[in-house]
Amino acid sequence: MADSKRLVVLGSGPGGYAAAFAAADHGLQVTLISDDEHPGGVCLYRGCIPSKALLHVAKLLHEAKMARAWGIDFGTPRIDLDGLRAWKDSVVAKLTGGLGQLAKARRVTYVRGRGKLLDAQHVQVELTAGGQEVLEFDVAILATGSQPLLPGAFPQHPRVMDSTAALTLPDIPERLLVVGGGYIGLELSTAYAALGSHVTVVEAGQEIARGADRDLVDVLAKRLYAICDEILLDTKVLAMQADERGVTVQLAGLDLAEPERRFDKALVAIGRRPNSQGLGLEQTAVELDPQGFVVVDAQRRTAEPSLYAIGDLAGQPMLAHKARFEARVAVAAILGEPSEYDPAAIPAVVFTDPELAWCGLTETEAATRGRDIKVTRFPWAASGRAATIGREDGLTKIIVDTHNERVLGVGIAGPGAGELIAEAVLAVEMGARADDLTMSIHAHPTLSETVMESAEMFAGQSAHFLQRQR
Amino acid sequence: MATEFKLPDLGEGVKAAEVSKVLVKPGEVVVVDQNLLEVETDKAATDVPSSVAGTVVEVRVKPGDSVPVGGVLLLIDESTAGAASASGSAAAPPVAATAAAAPEPLAPVATPAARPAPGAAGDPVFAAPSVRKFAREIGVDIKQVVGSGPGGRISSDDVKAFARSHPATAAAGEHRAAPAGELPDFTRWGAVERQRLSNVRRVTAQAMARSWATVPHVTIFDRADITDLEALRNKVKGKAEKLGAKLTITAMMLKLAAGALKVHPTLNASLDLAHNEVVLKRYVHVGVAADTDRGLVVPVVRDVDQKSMLQIAVELGELAAKARAGKLTPDEMQGGSFTVTNLGGLGVGHFTPIVNSPEVAILGLGRATQEPVWVAGGWQPRLLLPLSLSFDHRLVDGADGARFLRWIVEAIEEPLMLVLEG
Numbered sequence: 001m002a003d004s005k006r007l008v009v010l011g012s013g014p015g016g017y018a019a020a021f022a023a024a025d026h027g028l029q030v031t032l033i034s035d036d037e038h039p040g041g042v043c044l045y046r047g048c049i050p051s052k053a054l055l056h057v058a059k060l061l062h063e064a065k066m067a068r069a070w071g072i073d074f075g076t077p078r079i080d081l082d083g084l085r086a087w088k089d090s091v092v093a094k095l096t097g098g099l100g101q102l103a104k105a106r107r108v109t110y111v112r113g114r115g116k117l118l119d120a121q122h123v124q125v126e127l128t129a130g131g132q133e134v135l136e137f138d139v140a141i142l143a144t145g146s147q148p149l150l151p152g153a154f155p156q157h158p159r160v161m162d163s164t165a166a167l168t169l170p171d172i173p174e175r176l177l178v179v180g181g182g183y184i185g186l187e188l189s190t191a192y193a194a195l196g197s198h199v200t201v202v203e204a205g206q207e208i209a210r211g212a213d214r215d216l217v218d219v220l221a222k223r224l225y226a227i228c229d230e231i232l233l234d235t236k237v238l239a240m241q242a243d244e245r246g247v248t249v250q251l252a253g254l255d256l257a258e259p260e261r262r263f264d265k266a267l268v269a270i271g272r273r274p275n276s277q278g279l280g281l282e283q284t285a286v287e288l289d290p291q292g293f294v295v296v297d298a299q300r301r302t303a304e305p306s307l308y309a310i311g312d313l314a315g316q317p318m319l320a321h322k323a324r325f326e327a328r329v330a331v332a333a334i335l336g337e338p339s340e341y342d343p344a345a346i347p348a349v350v351f352t353d354p355e356l357a358w359c360g361l362t363e364t365e366a367a368t369r370g371r372d373i374k375v376t377r378f379p380w381a382a383s384g385r386a387a388t389i390g391r392e393d394g395l396t397k398i399i400v401d402t403h404n405e406r407v408l409g410v411g412i413a414g415p416g417a418g419e420l421i422a423e424a425v426l427a428v429e430m431g432a433r434a435d436d437l438t439m440s441i442h443a444h445p446t447l448s449e450t451v452m453e454s455a456e457m458f459a460g461q462s463a464h465f466l467q468r469q470r
Numbered sequence: 471m472a473t474e475f476k477l478p479d480l481g482e483g484v485k486a487a488e489v490s491k492v493l494v495k496p497g498e499v500v501v502v503d504q505n506l507l508e509v510e511t512d513k514a515a516t517d518v519p520s521s522v523a524g525t526v527v528e529v530r531v532k533p534g535d536s537v538p539v540g541g542v543l544l545l546i547d548e549s550t551a552g553a554a555s556a557s558g559s560a561a562a563p564p565v566a567a568t569a570a571a572a573p574e575p576l577a578p579v580a581t582p583a584a585r586p587a588p589g590a591a592g593d594p595v596f597a598a599p600s601v602r603k604f605a606r607e608i609g610v611d612i613k614q615v616v617g618s619g620p621g622g623r624i625s626s627d628d629v630k631a632f633a634r635s636h637p638a639t640a641a642a643g644e645h646r647a648a649p650a651g652e653l654p655d656f657t658r659w660g661a662v663e664r665q666r667l668s669n670v671r672r673v674t675a676q677a678m679a680r681s682w683a684t685v686p687h688v689t690i691f692d693r694a695d696i697t698d699l700e701a702l703r704n705k706v707k708g709k710a711e712k713l714g715a716k717l718t719i720t721a722m723m724l725k726l727a728a729g730a731l732k733v734h735p736t737l738n739a740s741l742d743l744a745h746n747e748v749v750l751k752r753y754v755h756v757g758v759a760a761d762t763d764r765g766l767v768v769p770v771v772r773d774v775d776q777k778s779m780l781q782i783a784v785e786l787g788e789l790a791a792k793a794r795a796g797k798l799t800p801d802e803m804q805g806g807s808f809t810v811t812n813l814g815g816l817g818v819g820h821f822t823p824i825v826n827s828p829e830v831a832i833l834g835l836g837r838a839t840q841e842p843v844w845v846a847g848g849w850q851p852r853l854l855l856p857l858s859l860s861f862d863h864r865l866v867d868g869a870d871g872a873r874f875l876r877w878i879v880e881a882i883e884e885p886l887m888l889v890l891e892g
Contacts, residue, residue: 121800136800205502206523285828287744290480290516305676338606344594361593368501369592404621406596430598431623 004029007334008123008137010115010279013041015311015323016143017099022331023141024106031135032108033115035128038100042145043320045092046164051187052351053088054169058194059353059415066390079195085169111135117280120304124280139306139334142286142294143323144279146272146312154179154268157242161267163188172196173264175229177249179237181208183350185269186224190352192267193227200230200263202237202251211348212356212411213363215377219395219413220356232256240266274313289315298340299333300326308334322346345409345428349418354394357421360409360428361399372402378454380414382465385445391415396450398424398434400458405433407455416447423451434458472527472545477537478518480511486538487511489531498526500546507531507543524548597624605629610636670765681827689822689860690871694879696838697853715783719855720758720812720835724782726881727833728754728774729888731808734874738807740828741865748865757806757826758786760793767793768826770806814838819856830865831874834858855882 005028009020012034020032020039036045043049064074103110112128115135123140125133148162158170163184172195178185181203193199201208201224208224208231209217224231235253242248247266251259276292285304287295293316294302294309301308308330311323325343332339345359366373380386380394394414401408410424427437437455442448453462461467480487487509494506505517527545531537595602595612604626605612615632617624656662667675696719703717710717731738731754740749754775757768769789771782792798809826814837823834836856843852859875866874881887 119804121804210502282742282745305673338603338609340602340606342595342602364501368504371592401593401621404596404623406593406621406623408593428594431596431619433621433623 005138005334006136007031008033008115008135008140009143010034010123010140011041011143011145011275011311011313012036012039012099012110013143013145013311013323014043014320015145015327016041016141017103018324019141019143019310019327019331020108021102021106022328023334024108026331026335028334030106030108031111031137032103033111033113033123033125035112035114036096037112038096039103039110040092040096040099042147042164044096044099046167048320049095050088050092050167051163051191053091054084054167054191054195055187055351055353057084058191061194062353070390079172081169081172084195088169114278116278117283117307120284120306137306139308141300141327141330141334142279142302142307142309142313143311143327144275144313145323146274146318148184148269149271149273150268151270154240154266155242157247159242159247159265160240161265163267163269166192166267174198175263175265176200177202177247177261177263177266178269179266180269180271181205181210181231181233182269182271183209183348183352185267186220186350186352188267188269189224189228199228200232200261201228202232202235202249204234204236206234208233209350209356211362212350212358213397215363215397216356216358216395216411216413219393220350220352220354222393223354224352242266272312272318274318276313298329298342300330300341301333317346317348319346319348343429344431345425347418347421347425349421351418354391354414355417356411356413357417358409358411359421359425360407362409362411363397363399366399366408371408373408374400374402374458376400376454376457378450378457378462378465380447380450382453382462383445383447383450384464385447385449386414388445389415394447394450396420396454398437398451398454398458400434400455405435405458407432407434407437410451412450414447414450420447420451423448472547473522473524474542475506475520475522475544475546477509477539477541477543478521479539480509480516484511484539486536486541487516489533489535489537489543491533492529492531494526494529494544496526496528500524500526509537518543520546522546522548595624596622597629601626601629608633668765670767674766677827678824681824685825685827686863687822687825687860688863688866688868688871689858690868690875691820692857692859692875692879693854694857694882695843695852696855696882699882699885700838700853710780710783713780713784714787715780716787717779717783718786719814719838720810721783721786722779723812723833723835723878724756724758724771724774724786724810725777725779726878726888727756727808727810729881729891730874730877732775733877733891734870736866736870737831737861737874739830739865740807741830741862743864751807753807755805755807757803757809757829758789759809759811760790762793762796764796767798767803768806768809769793769798769802770804772805808832810835814855820858823858823860825860825862827862830862831871832860833878834860 007023007028007030009016009032012032017039020030024030032039061077064077111125113125115123115125117123121136123135127133148164150162154160166188176192176197176199178189178199178201181201186209189199189201232253235251238250238252240249247263249261274292276288276294284307286302286307289295294313296302296309296314300310300314310326310330312318326341329339329341347357347359350356363375375397377395377397381392386392386394391414397411398407399409407427412420434455437452442452453464456462477487489507490510491508494500500520501523503519506520507518509516509518524546527547529544530542596617597612601624602612610629610633615624615628618628619625707717735750738751738754742749753773755770755772756774757770759766759768771785774782806829808829809832811823811832812835813821814835817837819836821834823832825832838853838855840851841854842849857875859871861871
């Protein structure tokens with residue numbers, strides 16, 4: 001028992017590298033396998049990080065425009081695309097390089113290549129540098145993530161991008177079609193619109209940002225309608241052709257004036273699928289669900305006792321922070337500790353401007369389940385802090401159990417919502433009641449007061465927003 | 471206007487599904503992602519969530535109906551989708567992009583099955599993560615704990631109090647891997663000693679529990695007259711020893727089993743239910759269960775069908791020595807397609823071995839005994855070897871198993887069979 005276990009981690013995104021680091025810190029012999037130069041995975045190389053760098057720029061451009069109303073004129077911004085790309089790439093390089101250093105310092109063996117299981121104890125790696133290597137392990141954590149869905153009917157052409165291609169920022173198209181009104185489509189629409197593209201969003205469903213409560217989405221929608229040329233709901237792409245000079249699409253939707261449209265480029269962001277193929281899983285007892293996710297138990301163990309799976313590969317929600325939590329659960333289980341994947345609240349954040357963030361129970365879910373709740377909404381128009389940044393369009397809402405007064409969920413729309421949601425996650429996880437939030441002093445003047453004030457509204461009235469009596 | 475709600479694409483290769491349950495009634499208001507039906511395909515049972523919101527106008531199917539992909543299940547009137555039915559995925563927080571896109575080729579991604587809504591009122595446990603962890607550590611199921619805090623919040627004191635009043639449920643967290651079922655407090659009846667499970671024991675426990683739980687076992691018994699085989703063994707034993715081989719009945723039976731496996735390939739196979747396939751192995755690698763100080767290990771002799779009994783005997787001797795010394799490599803314990811286990815040395819007759827899944831059969835050898843047998847009009851003392859064959863009835867039928875075992879019995883009594891067929 002004393003000899004240290006050999007752990008192989010396949011995939012080095014936020015799930016994979018977190019698992020590798022934690023395991024190494026506990027004395028396991030860890031090999032981390034990924035085909036990128038450094039750890040980081042999609043999140044750092046082709047997802048969260050580069051997109052957030054671009055969205056920061058988008059926000060800056062927007063505020064510079066708003067500043068005219070505050071008595072400051074920056075003039076018309078000149079965008080140096082090469083400079084912007086270089087800065088974004090330098091952010092990615094710095095963070096991934098840092099992870100490489102951390103891996104080295106922890107004596108995690110980083111192998112560049114693609115791993116494929118031979119059985120429940122061996123993995124064969126096609127090395128990036130050429131050649132093969134077979135590694136034997138006691139335990140492996142599969143963290144191979146997901147990839148953008150690009151069905152075959154969308155032409156394979158440089159003018160038709162998935163999110164990975166769009167984030168390389170090849171150019172700023174004059175007219176951009178974004179297919180898919182989920183968080184990836186909306187974030188990239190925001191970034192490209194700020195950089196000057198005329199953006200049209202096409203969403204097959206009846207709403208954008210599905211999953212979030214409508215009152216929060218409405219806050220975002222107002223601004224999206226202002227920065228995008230068009231947002232077409234209930235509209236499907238029937239066909240798409242790409243040529244040297246642009247992209248032609250045939251759309252189908254209600255009362256659509258021109259079903260055939262021409263764009264300079266198209267971005268397809270209709271979802272992601274787990275990378276469960278080509279891993280050699282068929283050589284093991286590992287089971288997949290109909291959507292291709294690896295089936296795991298509460299410890300993230302697969303049907304094969306020596307194999308664990310975490311992150312996008314192991315099911316929804318496909319979020320980096322959920323992967324990181326699962327990494328902790330799986331490593332603890334491997335160490336023989338009683339761990340369990342039992343989050344009460346997983347924050348979801350859409351990094352548009354304004355941001356959307358929510359956690360725990362949503363009002364929509366509560367309605368579906370017929371759950372007895374009380375919802376209070378605090379409009380940011382009543383927040384002093386919101387007024388000082390010229391953003392009174394936000395909204396903070398909390399969802400409280402009518403009987404035990406427990407905070408079951410929180411939703412926020414407004415700049416910084418992604419940061420503000422942290423308090424809400426803690427509240428839901430700790431089993432806080434509405435009065436726990438009102439009795440915790442919130443700094444003034446900050447946007448975090450909106451969380452406290454919406455909790456105040458549960459018991460009666462908040463200081464700054466008087467509800468009409470019913 | 472009513473929309474036809476059709477059976478969506480349920481995954482690769484699935485062409486139809488059988489309705490097992492209809493979860494909605496005409497007149498009921500449904501929202502996007504709400505489960506409308508439960509269906510069963512030949513691969514899995516699954517829920518069918520609604521892709522639209524509205525009022526159910528008509529249910530066109532009933533439990534037991536088989537519906538092709540694309541077949542109409544219900545009519546839903548979307549014009550009645552009110553504010554209350556504003557959709558949202560039932561449980562998954564992420565904002566999934568509703569698969570935009572076109573008709574068939576650009577088919578939307580099915581929303582991954584929502585995790586089952588958490589228990590009772592459906593809410594997460596009313597306790598902080600550190601309290602939940604503490605409960606796990608001392609083996610308390612926190613869902614059973616009643617909280618004494620405001621609104622019923624559970625504190626670590628509540629967990630401790632629960633553990634004190636329910637000593638039986640608070641088992642040491644470490645042993646949770648053992649099959650569920652709560653252990654009584656054995657110290658109430660006398661002193662006990664607790665020992666840590668060895669790795670081998672843990673692996674055996676898991677593998678056996680998995681096989682026992684998933685494999686429908688059938689065990690059949692027979693006896694083989696090994697009088698002549700034993701005579702042969704005694705005759706060549708000395709010669710074998712000079713070659714470094716200890717010619718045992720086990721080694722000889724390995725060869726015979728390999729012959730039977732060549733003739734009956736379904737016993738040299740694995741079942742791949744995920745793909746609806748049988749994996750027939752073109753190799754015959756036979757595992758031999760070995761009793762060691764550390765517990766049960768199963769080294770594998772490769773390509774038994776291509777080796778002579780003497781070669782097998784030499785290899786088996788080497789593997790057994792390594793097993794006793796704890797020197798077997800993982801490689802030497804993998805890749806078996808069939809297993810032989812011999813309890814004869816311990817005096818056992820027939821027994822019911824557990825299939826070493828994903829293999830589908832295991833042959834158990836018992837202790838051979840001298841018995842009177844009626845041969846050609848007279849009683850003769852013959853040496854009879856008890857044989858027990860357990861197999862996975864999902865793949866191997868009783869008759870298949872019987873034919874396999876009979877083949878071995880006859881091959882022992884008629885060794886030329888091995889040359890003829892095996």
